[in-house]
Every structure is written in structure tokens, then in C-alpha cells.
Amino acid sequence: MSTQKLLKILEKTLPSNPASLSNQEIAENIAKILASAGLKPLQTMPSLLSHLNPHITHLVLSNSHVPPCSCLCFFNFLRRNDSFISEKPNLQAHVTLTCRLYGARKFAEMKRILNFVVTDDDLRYPVSIVVSLIEDRYNDPQFIGKLCDMLMRVYSDNKMFQEAVEVFDYMAMNRLEIEERSCFVLLLALKRSDRMEQCLGFFRRMLEMGVEITVYSMTSVIDGLCKRGDVEMGRALTGEMINRGIKPNVITYNTFVNAYAERQDSAGLNEILSLMEKDQVTYNNATYTILIKWYGSSGKIDEAQKLFEEMHKKGIEADVHVYTSIISWNCRLGDMKKAFALFDELSARGLVPNVHSYGALIDGVCKAGQMEIAEMLVNEMQSKGHDLNQVIFNTLMHGYCKRGMVDEALRLQGLMEKKGLETDVYTYSIIASGLCKLNRLEEAKKLLFLMVERDLAPNTVTFTTMIDIYCKEGNLVEAKRVFDEMEKKGDKPNTITYNALIDGYSKKGKMKEAHRLKEEMEDRGITPDTYTFTSLIHGTSVSGKVDEALKLFDDMSSKGLAPTVVTYTAMISGLSKEGRSDEAFRLYDEMIKLDLMPDDRVYSSLVSSLHDTRV
DNA sequence: GTAGGGTTAG
Numbered sequence: 096m097s098t099q100k101l102l103k104i105l106e107k108t109l110p111s112n113p114a115s116l117s118n119q120e121i122a123e124n125i126a127k128i129l130a131s132a133g134l135k136p137l138q139t140m141p142s143l144l145s146h147l148n149p150h151i152t153h154l155v156l157s158n159s160h161v162p163p164c165s166c167l168c169f170f171n172f173l174r175r176n177d178s179f180i181s182e183k184p185n186l187q188a189h190v191t192l193t194c195r196l197y198g199a200r201k202f203a204e205m206k207r208i209l210n211f212v213v214t215d216d217d218l219r220y221p222v223s224i225v226v227s228l229i230e231d232r233y234n235d236p237q238f239i240g241k242l243c244d245m246l247m248r249v250y251s252d253n254k255m256f257q258e259a260v261e262v263f264d265y266m267a268m269n270r271l272e273i274e275e276r277s278c279f280v281l282l283l284a285l286k287r288s289d290r291m292e293q294c295l296g297f298f299r300r301m302l303e304m305g306v307e308i309t310v311y312s313m314t315s316v317i318d319g320l321c322k323r324g325d326v327e328m329g330r331a332l333t334g335e336m337i338n339r340g341i342k343p344n345v346i347t348y349n350t351f352v353n354a355y356a357e358r359q360d361s362a363g364l365n366e367i368l369s370l371m372e373k374d375q376v377t378y379n380n381a382t383y384t385i386l387i388k389w390y391g392s393s394g395k396i397d398e399a400q401k402l403f404e405e406m407h408k409k410g411i412e413a414d415v416h417v418y419t420s421i422i423s424w425n426c427r428l429g430d431m432k433k434a435f436a437l438f439d440e441l442s443a444r445g446l447v448p449n450v451h452s453y454g455a456l457i458d459g460v461c462k463a464g465q466m467e468i469a470e471m472l473v474n475e476m477q478s479k480g481h482d483l484n485q486v487i488f489n490t491l492m493h494g495y496c497k498r499g500m501v502d503e504a505l506r507l508q509g510l511m512e513k514k515g516l517e518t519d520v521y522t523y524s525i526i527a528s529g530l531c532k533l534n535r536l537e538e539a540k541k542l543l544f545l546m547v548e549r550d551l552a553p554n555t556v557t558f559t560t561m562i563d564i565y566c567k568e569g570n571l572v573e574a575k576r577v578f579d580e581m582e583k584k585g586d587k588p589n590t591i592t593y594n595a596l597i598d599g600y601s602k603k604g605k606m607k608e609a610h611r612l613k614e615e616m617e618d619r620g621i622t623p624d625t626y627t628f629t630s631l632i633h634g635t636s637v638s639g640k641v642d643e644a645l646k647l648f649d650d651m652s653s654k655g656l657a658p659t660v661v662t663y664t665a666m667i668s669g670l671s672k673e674g675r676s677d678e679a680f681r682l683y684d685e686m687i688k689l690d691l692m693p694d695d696r697v698y699s700s701l702v703s704s705l706h707d708t709r710v
Numbered sequence: 711g712t713a714g715g716g717t718t719a720g
Contacts (some may be wrong), residue, residue, distance in 0.1 A: 279711055314712040349713040381714035388714080419715040426716095454716030461717095489717040524718040531719090559719045591719055598720075626720055 121146055122154030129155070129165045134172055147173075147182040156191040163199035166192055174211075186218050190229050197238055202245075209242075209249045213258065222246070222261040236271065244277040251284040256293060259284075263297075267304050275301070279312050286319035294319055308336070314347045321354035326363070329354070345371075349381045356389040364389065378406070380414045387417065391424030399424055415441065419452045426459025434459050450481045454490060461494025469494055483514070489521040496529025504529055520546070524556050531564050539564050555581070559592045566599025574599055590616070594626045601634030609634055625651070629662045636669025644669050660691045667697055671704030679704050 116124075125143070128136050137143050152173065156166050170192050173184050184192075189212045196205040212218050212225060225246070230239055243266050250259035259281045266273050278301050285294035298316045301308060313336050320329040329351065333343055348371050355363035371378070378386075383406050390399035403421050406413060413421075418441040425434040438456055441448055453476040460468045469491060473483065488511045492504040504526050511518060523546040530539035543561055547553060553561070558581040565574035574596060581588060593616040600609035609631055613623055628651040636644035648666055651658060658666075663686040670679040679701055686693060 276711065283711075309712090311712045316712095318713070344712085346713045351713095353713070379713090384714040414714095416715045421715095423716065449715090451716045456716085458716065484716095486717045491717095493717070519717090521718045526718095528719055554718090556719045561719095563719070589719095594720060624720095630720090 116146075118148065118150050118154065122151045122158065125151070125155050125169075126158040126161045129161045129169055133165060134168045137169070137172065141176075144182070149182065149185050149187060152182060152184060152188045153191050156188060156195060163195045163201060166195050167201075167204060170208075183217065186212065186220060186225070186228065189218065190225075190232070193242065194229075194233050194238065197241060202241075206245050206249060209245050210253070213246070213249050213255060214253055222250075222258050222265065226262065226265050240266075240271055240274075243271065244274065247277045248280045251281045254284065254288060256281070256285060256288075256290065260297065260300075263300070263304075273301075273304060273306050275306055275309055275312055278306060279315070282312055282315050286315055286322075291319045291323050291325075308339070308341060310341055310344050310347060313341055313343070314350060317347060318350045321350055324358075326351065326354045326358070326360075343374075343376075345376050345379050345382065348374075348376055349379075349385060352382060352389075353385045356385055356392075359393075377409075378411070380411065380417050383411070383413070384416045384420045387420045387424060391420070391427065394428065396424055396428045396430065412444075415446050415449060415452060418446065418448075419455050422452060423455035423458075426455055426462070429463075431459050431463060448479075450476070450484060450487065453481065454486055457487060458490045458493075461490055461497070464494070464498050466491075466494050466498060466500075483516075485511070485516050485519060485522075488516060489519075489525055492522065492529075493525045496525055496532070499529075499533060501526065501529040501533055501535070520551055520554055520557060523551065524560055527557075527564070528560050531560065531567065534567070536564050536568055553581075553584075553586075555586045555589060555592065558586055559588075559595055562592060562599075563595040566595055566602070569599075569603060571599055571603060571605070588616075588621070590621055590624050590627065593621060594624070594630065597627055598630040601630040604634060604638050606631075606634050606638060606640075623654075625656045625659060625662070628656060629659065629665065632662055633665035636665050637672070639669075639673070641669045641673050641675065657689075658686075660686070660694065660697075663691060664694065664697050664700070668700040671700040674704060676701070676704040 125137070128143070155161065155169060161169075170184055170188065173182060173188075189208055193205050193208050193212075196202075196208065226239075226243070229242055233239070243262050246262045247259050250256070250262065263273065263278065263281070265271075278297070281297060282294055285291070285297065294316060298312065301312070313332070317329040317332055320326070320332065333347065337343070348367055351367045352364060355361075355367060383402060386402050387399045390396070390402065399421060403413065403417070406417070418437060422434045422437045422441075425431070425437065434456060438448065438452065441452065453472060457469050457472050457476075460466075460472065473487065473491070476487075477483070488507055492507050495501070495504040495507070508518060508522060508526060511522070523542055527539040527542050530536070530542065540561070543553070543557060543564075546557070558577060561577050562574045562581075565571070565577065578588065578592070578596060581592070593612055597609045597612050600606070600612065613627060613631060616623060616627075628647055632644050632647050632651075635641075635647060644666060648658065648662070651662070663682055667679045667682050670676075670682070683693065683697065683701060686697075
């Protein structure tokens with residue numbers, strides 16, 4: 096456009112007496128400027144907009160001579176420049192623009208504008224107002240449909256679930272066609288926010304209203320139920336949906352396989368697998384990933400490996416998830432050589448290892464105490480473009496703590512914070528227990544207090560670590576107090592939590608209380624393990640009640656729990672103290688046969704037992 | 711648009 100022409104418009108826009116211009120005229124002028132020269136003139140001469148009011152804004156935005164893109168620029172400008180332009184776009188302006196964008200099929204932008212509508216404090220109106228304002232002005236059912244769909248998405252994204260449901264209700268009431276895809280977003284958001292009751296309720300409403308359900312919605316709801324532990328309800332829902340003609344697919348089945356694996360229900364798991372076979376649903380990568388974990392977590396690495404090979408034979412190419420899973424389980428079960436071989440194989444097959452794959456391997460070498468190799472892997476990972484994240488940092492810190500190098504872990508924590516990565520519950524628990532192991536109890540406590548100060552919620556692991564610290568200090572009163580606090584907060588104690596307390600009481604010789612705790616945990620369905628028995632045996636044995644300790648020792652074996660070096664040591668030292676040297680030596684032979692390495696304490700006990708008998 | 715992979719306590 097020529098400068099002259101533009102000046103002409105500007106003259107009109109800025110008359111000697113602006114008040115003499117009508118809204119209509121001002122809007123026309125702004126529109127002309129926008130259409131011909133864009134935003135620039137308005138930006139450089141904000142006085143052009145000095146008479147702006149909501150009506151003018153609406154007129155400009157709805158002017159069909161102004162292309163939607165220019166409308167958007169204008170709108171963004173008004174939103175941004177609220178310092179010198181008092182006219183911020185109101186609800187109407189948002190709606191008008193939304194409509195223009197719809198016409199131009201600019202859906203992403205449309206969604207962004209609607210996001211302002213539902214999140215801006217100045218714009219928050221009840222759903223009914225928003226929708227009816229739109230409907231009053233634009234009576235295009237297709238547009239209304241699209242808009243409702245987007246509103247449901249935007250409300251769901253912002254966790255404004257009540258509002259999202261209101262949009263649904265509005266659509267139902269006005270007999271607008273409701274697509275499953277719109278509802279799906281809300282179902283997922285509810286599931287992900289742990290609102291399964293609402294999720295299920297909404298799914299029921301969808302069915303009631305005749306929304307055409309597909310396997311997608313069905314599977315999401317089922318997954319939510321399974322994750323909440325309601326596998327049976329999930330199965331029932333599947334049955335109901337089959338009756339309605341919706342068939343579960345491999346993902347639905349995987350959801351159940353995963354749920355049964357998680358609750359260690361092999362009968363349920365096998366039942367699902369045979370249903371899959373009956374339905375001729377073939378396993379995919381996810382199925383194998385879950386099954387590898389299933390076998391791995393029960394120590395059956397050979398079975399896991401067999402499955403992994405089976406999938407190749409069946410012509411299913413393992414993806415990076417499957418590789419990471421099998422690498423991880425080889426690491427956890429101690430076969431680092433195999434883990435590294437698989438890691439090489441992964442790359443050789445043209446797959447790209449990611450942070451998870453490196454994470455599995457790094458954890459493996461960390462647990463084996465090979466921190467030098469861990470550092471090398473980290474370097475390699477970084478050179479491939481994957482930066483360290485929270486999990487990798489935590490893994491490394493755990494590795495260093497395991498080797499007693501807490502100060503190195505603390506250095507990493509500092510580095511982590513400097514990199515802008517958040518230290519989480521894992522970080523604090525790892526370092527606190529590392530400090531605890533070195534008897535740096537004050538520091539460990541301080542760290543956990545700091546964690547709470549930083550508004551990180553302690554979990555069962557954190558509480559257990561705290562209990563352990565107090566027990567090691569001999570402060571059973573505080574230990575018990577933390578235990579009670581944990582229960583009050585709704586965090587369930589587990590075997591390890593009880594063990595920490597029982598060990599605390601046992602070491603103080605308070606065996607009555609220690610035994611009471613063992614009974615309590617059993618009553619609650621929390622199974623005592625080797626550690627529980629070892630603590631009790633130690634306490635009982637050193638307090639001179641060796642026969643009682645021997646009874647516990649037998650109890651333990653009859654429960655299938657293998658005594659450790661520590662258990663034998665406790666037993667042997669108890670027997671030795673009583674001068675029962677024959678029995679002590681018998682246990683010594685037994686532990687040697689079991690390939691358990693006796694430490695110095697065992698020998699000194701045995702020696703002293705001989706000494707005692709001679710006296 | 712639904713499922714699956716790496717980190718914590720003795």
C-alpha cells in the first residue's frame with residue numbers, strides 16, 4: 096500500500112474531533128489499517144486505539160475484510176498491551192475471534208483462545224453463559240459442536256472437571272451430537288487425576304446418552320479400575336461391553352495382564368493369556384514387556400529370556416521398551432554380562448537406546464559397585480545427546496552411597512540442583528540412608544527435616560528411614576512416634592518398617608515389645624522375613640534365652656527363610672556365651688556348607704566358647 | 711486418542 100493511501104486512512108482515524116466518529120466508523124478504520132498494513136501502524140501509534148471499546152473490538156474482529164490472522168495479531172496485541180490500552184479483550188471478543196478462527200480452520204489457535212476463556216480470572220464465567228453467548232450469535236450447529244468438543248478438552252486439560260461435564264450436559268440437553276473423542280479426553284483426565292469414581296460415573300452417562308463407545312474409552316476406564324485394584328470390576332465391565340458389541344483388543348488384554356502381574360496373581364494372568372489365545376489376539380511388544388517383568392520379578396530370568404527369544408521366532412521385532420525391560424531384569428538378577436550384550440544388540444538392530452535403557456544399565460553397574468563404569472556410561476549417554484535427568488542422578492547417588500561415598504553423593508546433589516533439576520523424595524531417602532549407614536545420624540535427620548520443609552511429602556520409605564535413624568540412636572520413643580505419625584498420614588508400614596522398629600527394640604533388649612510387634616505385623620498380613628527373624632534371634636540370643644532363640648531359628652527355616660551370616664553369628668555367639676560349644680560348632684559347620692562366609696565375630700565367639708568350657 | 715521400560719529404606 097502506498098504511504099499516501101495509508102495517510103488518508105490515518106487522517107480519517109484521527110479526526111479533529113474523534114468523538115464525532117461512531118463506533119462503526121472507528122472500527123471500519125481500524126479494520127482497514129489491519130487489512131492493508133497489519134499491526135505496525137497501530138503499534139507505533141497507540142493513540143489510534145484511544146477510543147477503543149468492547150463494541151469496537153467486536154466489530155473489528157468480526158469484520159470479514161480483516162483476515163483471521165490479522166484478527167489474531169490484533170487480539171494478541173490487545174491482550175499483551177494492557178498497560179497503555181485499557182481495553183483488554185472481553186469474553187465477547189474471545190468468542191468472536193474463536194468463530195473467525197473456526198472459519199479459517201485454525202483449530203490449534205482456537206483452542207489457545209478458549210484456554211484463555213476458561214483460565215483467565217477476568218473471564219471466568221459459568222459454562223452456561225459461555226456456551227449460550229456463542230449460541231446466540233452463531234447458530235451453526237457444526238460450529239457449536241466443534242466448540243463444545245474443544246471446551247471439553249480445554250476444561251479437561253485444566254482439570255476443571257465439573258465444567259467439562261457441564262458442557263457435556265449442555266450438549267445432551269440440546270440434542271447435539273456428542274462424539275466419543277470429545278468425552279475420551281475427559282475420561283483420561285479423570286483417570287490420570289485419580290478420580291475413578293467420577294470417571295466411571297461419566298462413562299455411565301456416556302452410555303446412557305447413547306454416545307458411541309469404542310475400545311479406546313472402554314480400555315481407559317478399565318485401566319483406571321485395574322490401577323485402583325478393581326480388576327474384577329474391570330472384568331465385569333469388559334463383559335458388559337462385549338454384550339454391547341465392543342470387543343477388547345490387545346491393549347485391553349495387556350491392561351489385565353499387567354494388573355494380574357502387579358498383584359502376583361498367576362491364575363488370573365494365565366486366564367487372560369488363554370482368553371487372548373481363544374480370541375486370536377496376538378501378543379505385541381507391550382505384552383512381552385509385561386511378561387518379561389512378570390518372570391523377572393519372580394527371579395525367573397530364564398523364562399524371561401525364553402519369551403524374549405520366542406518373540407523373535409514369531410517375527411515380532413522387539414522395540415526399545417522390551418530391550419530395556421530384559422536388560423533391566425538381567426541387571427537386577429546380576430547378569431551384567433548378558434545385560435551389556437543385550438545393550439549392544441539393541442543398537443545393532445538399529446534401535447536407539449534412550450535414557451531409560453541407559454538408566455537400567457547404569458543402575459546395574461551402580462548396584463555392582465562399579466562407579467567408574469557408571470561414569471563412563473553417563474559420559475557415553477551424554478555424548479549421544481541424552482542429558483542427565485533426575486532418575487539418573489538418583490541412581491548414581493545410590494551407587495555412591497552403597498559404596499559409602501556419601502560425600503560424592505552430596506556433591507552430585509549440589510550439581511543436580513545447579514542444573515535446575517529438582518531433588519525429590521528418592522534423592523533425600525537415598526542420601527539419608529547413605530548417611531545413616533555411616534552413622535552420620537544427625538546429618539541424615541537434618542536432611543529429612545529439610546525435605547519436609549521443602550514441602551516434599553514423605554512416603555513409606557522416608558518414614559522407614561527416619562524410624563531406622565531413631566532406632567540406631569536408641570531413641571525408641573521418637574521412632575514409635577514417627578511410626579504412629581506415618582499411620583496417621585495413611586502411609587502403610589511394610590515389612591521393612593516393622594523390621595526397623597523390631598531391630599531397635601531387640602538391640603535394646605526390649606524383647607517383649609519386639610515380639611509384640613512381630614505379632615502385630617502378622618495380624619495385619621505383613622509377612623516377617625529373614626531380617627525380622629534375625630533381629631529377634633539376635634535380641635533373644637544375646638539376652639541369654641538361647642533355647643528360645645533356637646526355636647525362632649527353626650521357625651524361620653520352616654517358613655522357608657534362609658538364615659544369613661548375621662543370623663548364624665547371632666546364634667553362634669549366644670550359644671558360645673552359654674558355653675554350648677558343640678552346638679555352636681555344629682552351626683558353624685552348617686554355615687560353611689551353605690557357603691556363608693563367617694566373619695571375625697564368629698571366630699572370636701567360637702574361641703571364647705572353648706575358653707568358657709575349659710573354665 | 712487406550713497398554714508396556716530406568717531411581718529409594720534393613
